[in-house]
Amino acid sequence: MFDIILKRKERTNVLKGIKLRLYPNRTQQNQLEQMFGNDRFVWNQMLAMMNERYQNNKALPFLGKFKLNYLLKPLKKEYPFLKTSNSSSLQVVNEFLTQSWKNFFQDKTGQVGKPRFHSRKYLKKSYTGKSIIKTAGKRYLKIPKLGYVKTSKTGVLQNTKIKRYTVLLEPTGKYYLSLQAEIPEPEKYSLTGKRVGIDVGVADLAILSNGLKYPSFNSSYFEKKAKIWQKKYSRRRHLVKLLVLQDRNKRVLCPRSLESFTNWQKAQKSKAKYQAKAANQRRDYLHKLTTHLVKQYDVIAIEDLKTKNLQKNHHL
Structure with a gap:
């Protein structure tokens, strides 16, 4: 009976979405524009390769995200500007691309089409990474490849473990940081007995x-x-x-x-x-x-x- 009570009192971690405003300087804005373009470039390059492979022989085995990640190393040698991006963000691009192809092959209704090429004219630009983000004071975060970036607040990141982050540029010209963080399970509200x-x-x-x-x-x-x-x-x-x-x-x-x-x-x-x-x-x-x-x-x-x-x- 005592073990059951202890198990009930144990609090598990839950995933929570946290969104913060970013204030990058001019150098960081130019670097973010390059990183947005690198993600778009890798998506289009991998998609073109997979389209050609699918057209030549539809019976070939499907390329997963791990096999696509092996192609990033020669791609970086051929295009050195890709090294300015965080390596985990390019791996996330391959993950999203493989998931899009899986949705296309598993769809039996015909409503899901093949993945499309990304255009540079798309207003909402973003890139997603899985590296470690550190807090540096009340108003600064240390983001990989960007360094110290000013933000709106960092107090909400206490006792959290960041799983994945996304830096995005809204059509309004504002930069945001969207975080997928693991936090302790919040306390439940007291019961009221009302329906x-x-x-x-x-x-x-x-x-x-x-x-x-x-x-x-x-x-x-x-x-x-x-x-x-x-x-x-x-x-x-x-x-x-x-x-x-x-x-x-x-x-x-x-x-x-x-x-x-x-x-x-x-x-x-x-x-x-x-x-x-x-x-x-x-x-x-x-x-x-x-x-x-x-x-x-x-x-x-x-x-x-x-x-x-x-x-x-x-x-x-």
């Missing part, structure tokens, strides 16, 4: 069985701003494309490129900024609401209906 049923609606976000109503989150201000800048962005980009096409037709000696115009790029960042604000506020509202419900009730029952299907019915 509740939730009816998901269209006019109201949730209606409880005891009569309480939670209104839907209103982010109309930022959504209106995002729509305005979306129109500006589309209009400016269309005009720029016409100017670039005009230079090509006239065979100008030094034709202008799409990236040489900054007006549409400013509109793109403004559009992404307002979209991110609306999404962050909505996410914060939902997190606070769900946390409140979990603290108040032990059993929560939710109907199995899709709100999107309800919105399609104009009679509701």
Whole structure:
């Protein structure tokens, strides 16, 4: 009996996602741009090789991530700029690529297609690594290949073991560090003995069985701003494309490129900024609401209906 009580009191570790804001300097930003490009380059090189291998003989055995990792060493000799990236990040690229091929081969419905090549025009850039990240003070982290990078806070990383990290650049121009950390299991909330049923609606976000109503989150201000800048962005980009096409037709000696115009790029960042604000506020509202419900009730029952299907019915 005493052993059973001890086992119940033992706390296990759980995985938790932690997201921090990064403030890299200009040198580190240039280095991150190179590392983003290296991941994209390795993905495209490995994918081209696997596509050619699959087209030549479909009966050949599938190349796993470990076999692809052996090809990284000769690839680095041929392209020395790959050495600027963390070696674990390139291995993660091979892991993601093999998983994409497995999803393609295991899919029987035909909905999952073959992996596609990555474009440098994709706005959300990122790379994932499995190396050790160390805290250096309250506002600094030591990231492999980057050195000491200023961050928003490091207190949340106490008593954690980082399994995997992802450095990403949002379309708004902000850098973030997403961590998959192993933390001690948090203490459970005290039992209240209450039960509740939730009816998901269209006019109201949730209606409880005891009569309480939670209104839907209103982010109309930022959504209106995002729509305005979306129109500006589309209009400016269309005009720029016409100017670039005009230079090509006239065979100008030094034709202008799409990236040489900054007006549409400013509109793109403004559009992404307002979209991110609306999404962050909505996410914060939902997190606070769900946390409140979990603290108040032990059993929560939710109907199995899709709100999107309800919105399609104009009679509701």
